[in-house]
Amino acid sequence: SSSDAFGAAFSTDNIYSPEQLVFQFKSFSTLLAALQERVSARLPPPGASALSNASFLQMINYIDTHYDRGLSLGELAREMNLNANYLSQVFKKETGKTFLKYITDLRIEKAKKMLDSGEHSIGEIASALGFNDYFYFLKTFKRVTGLTPKQYKHGYAAPGVTLPPASDP
Incomplete structure (x- = not known):
């Protein structure tokens, strides 16, 4: 499938050049489709719990240990491997407060x-x-x-x- 090729192309072991990506995916639209598939696979399904309790506790622990050095929502999102906008919404829903x-x-x-x-x-x-x-x-x-x-x-x-x-x- 295209997502398997995408995963292989972007694994940490193999970083492909733009030419190799075009060869791998045959077209830009195939590459985009694989990218969309990969991104949507990371989002929780509609109606699912925003974050598992363990993930939420991990996030709060990270905040509690890094709050004193100018922690940003973007940094937290990278650490949690989530989109910053999505994390912002989840955070507000779970804590009742904005991240800031x-x-x-x-x-x-x-x-x-x-x-x-x-x-x-x-x-x-x-x-x-x-x-x-x-x-x-x-x-x-x-x-x-x-x-x-x-x-x-x-x-x-x-x-x-x-x-x-x-x-x-």
Whole structure:
């Protein structure tokens, strides 16, 4: 079949020249048909689960270990061997968040834990979480939490949030 020829032509062992591909497939339309067949074979059938639980957990694990170095949706798609647009849709469906919102929330949650520990300066935290621009980190933290990192570190409540009175021991 044409997809077998396509698979053979594009295996890691044999990289064909354009001339060899034309000879292998006899025509450009045959090559395109084989390519379409190969691409559609990678998409899940309509109505099927978007990603297996194992694949989804693998994806979340990859995000959790690479969020601090500017992980992009394109990089994640390459790692998962999926189309970026498709992955974006699946991600939103499975998590209820866009990829960017998920990464941002993850980074801010990590920042809050680091601030709570009191062991790091705000600049160190921004850098450790992959924010190349200190001021962008401040702006993002405030947008997500309602507080600046300094306010958060010193225990201020977000606007509109009232804290219960401290109880006497």
